[in-house]
Amino acid sequence: MSDSSPPGVLPADSVGVVEARRIAIEQPLKLDCGRTLPRFDLVVETYGRLNADASNAILVCHALSGDHHAAGVNSADDRKPGWWDNCIGPGKPIDTRRFFVVSLNNLGGCRGSTGPNTFNPETGRLWGPDFPLLTVRDWVRSQAMLADALGIRVWAAAIGGSLGGMQVMQWAIDLPDRIRHACVIAAAPKLSAQNIAFNEIARQAILSDPEFHGGRFYEHNVVPSRGLKLARMLGHITYLSDAAMRRRFGSELKLAAPSFNFDVEFEVESYLRHQGSAFVDRFDANTYLIMTKALDYFDPSRDYGDSLVTALRQARARFLVIAFSSDWRFSPARSREIVKSLVEADRDVSYALIESQLGHDDFLMPIPAYHDVLGRYLARVADEQVSA
Amino acid sequence: MTPPSPLVDGSLRPDLAVISEWIEPGSRILDLGCGDGTLLDHLARTRQVRGYGLEIDPDKLSACVARGVNAIQADVDDGLKDFATDSFDYVVLTQTLQALVRPDLALTEILRVGRRAIVTFPNFGHWRVRTQLLMGHMPLTKSLPDQWYDTPNIHLCTVQDFEALCTARRWTCVRRSLLDRALRQGKRITAWPNLFAEVALYMLEDDT
CATH class of the missing domain: 1.10.1740.110 (Rna Polymerase Sigma Factor; Chain: A)
Structure with a gap:
């Protein structure tokens, strides 16, 4: 995609000018609240190229206020790149020379995917407060339908920070045979009363x-x-x-x-x-x-007798868990709860604690030690596909 | 102390080779201070061992991640509390015991988390150490390469001291291997272990 950018304008490690696509999912989605969406749209951006056996796809899950525009720019004179541009691109930790990266606006979002500010076909009005409340499990189901639509049977990895990391955990538990690696960044196994x-x-x-x-x-x-x-x-x-x-x-x-x-x-x-x-x-x-509300409801252990260990025993993916020393919203102690449960569940996990200054927002920052460990982990994921 | 390189001429360092022979195939291990993951990688490939390393240094942790070794960034002094009792077949601590705040408490924790502990340390009773002390200086040897003022070693002990601690705590010594400065075994070491062993390797159990 960087081919389409005018020479000399964008940095060489940018994915360049990207265009969002709308994927229509013409199948019903049964939600945790009991209601069913008869159909829905998801807006996505993709970076890099899907290989012949569709084994190099990475799902990027966004946090509370994120959207599908994770990398690159939307036009040549657009000055503001996507929210994770420092991490996604040729030669960056999520290397678009090796991976096909899918970034979506989640269901219920407000950047083009079906959500409260879109029309409810049954009433002809904007959904507004009639839009159902969602859970992280609902998002995982909707993302799996998106993967089907894109011809991706198994994600090489799913990656996300904060609420995005929670989606990654839920993926590994709910659809263990569809995700090989789970990168859970600045997340928590569930919200605290303070959260x-x-x-x-x-x-x-x-x-x-x-x-x-x-x-x-x-x-x-x-x-x-x-x-x-x-x-x-x-x-x-x-x-x-x-x-x-x-x-x-x-x-x-x-x-x-x-x-x-x-x-x-x-x-x-x-x-x-x-x-x-x-x-x-x-x-x-x-x-x-x-x-x-989706954040508040998140608790993968709820379906497994309140045991995170039992929940994580469902997973088959290898995990990379990353926390930031100055993060108090989802502190390193919360990430260690995840790691502890993964070890008890006998799952493969590495855990990096990044020395940081800013706080929770550090998961969006290009901290060298952070990008180094994430990049080296993903380089190995890419190598696995070559040797597989 | 900077531990010696885990690979010597492309093969596993002799003390690590002894450790890997001690470990039963297919077991679950925790390697404390796992460095760049050489031992775990070797054990995974040669003995189908599953496990995790604990490492505090971010660059070494990154090296583990790059070779596909499970590594958890944590300190040996407080990192063990996150692990359940008897959750590993072996907990390995190589060349770090003498740098811990309380080696006795660490060993107790190690023997809680693991069914067996494998511990290695430099023997402070070695004749070279004694000779240098007799000459009036803190020793500098291959196993103790740092000056007194910048060494991380704060709790050095001799083979006899270590075995006295094991006896006092009723830890069973299942296996022992004593190596010279080239990390090899020999007759002199068997005859006078506390004088000729430069590096000591123990496998312990807590049956109490």
């Missing part, structure tokens, strides 16, 4: 915004921007470490003296307000509710 508490405040911010209109705000031509903004501001606090915030923003007043009002007086206030406002322009409030 759920943060999500609940985010949801309450949205639900209590008068412009939410019970989720039918589209029909009132408004957006619950205050609620969504607050939700995102709260999220950003959990994505950064205390030390990173201190370094980046300090706690000095922007002006020489306090103004004794509620305008922006500290750098961190300005950062959070900016992040919140920017989010409102690109994200859907109903999708935010769905994504946070």
